[in-house]
Amino acid sequence: MNSIVCFNCEKEFDAERARCPYCDAPNSTEIGRYPTLGKGWFMAIWVLFILLMIGMFVTMFSN
Ligand SMILES: [Zn+2]
Numbered sequence: 001m002n003s004i005v006c007f008n009c010e011k012e013f014d015a016e017r018a019r020c021p022y023c024d025a026p027n028s029t030e031i032g033r034y035p036t037l038g039k040g041w042f043m044a045i046w047v048l049f050i051l052l053m054i055g056m057f058v059t060m061f062s063n
Contacts, residue, residue, distance in 0.1 A: 002015040008025035018027055028039070 003012045004015045004027065005012055006020040006023065006025055007028075009020065009023040011020070011022045013021055013027075015027065019025065020027065
């Protein structure tokens, strides 16, 4: 069994749990690194960036 330390309350719990049983924080250190934006915003920015890159390639090769 694998246990991790909660980034919020720093208590140990089972890594297979989706949330910390003590403080209900999500089981992810990545979310802890982006507390103001969250993972949804981070992914949305990535998707926008990739779409922009695809758009640039399409305009480059359509000439
Ligand atoms: Zn916790």
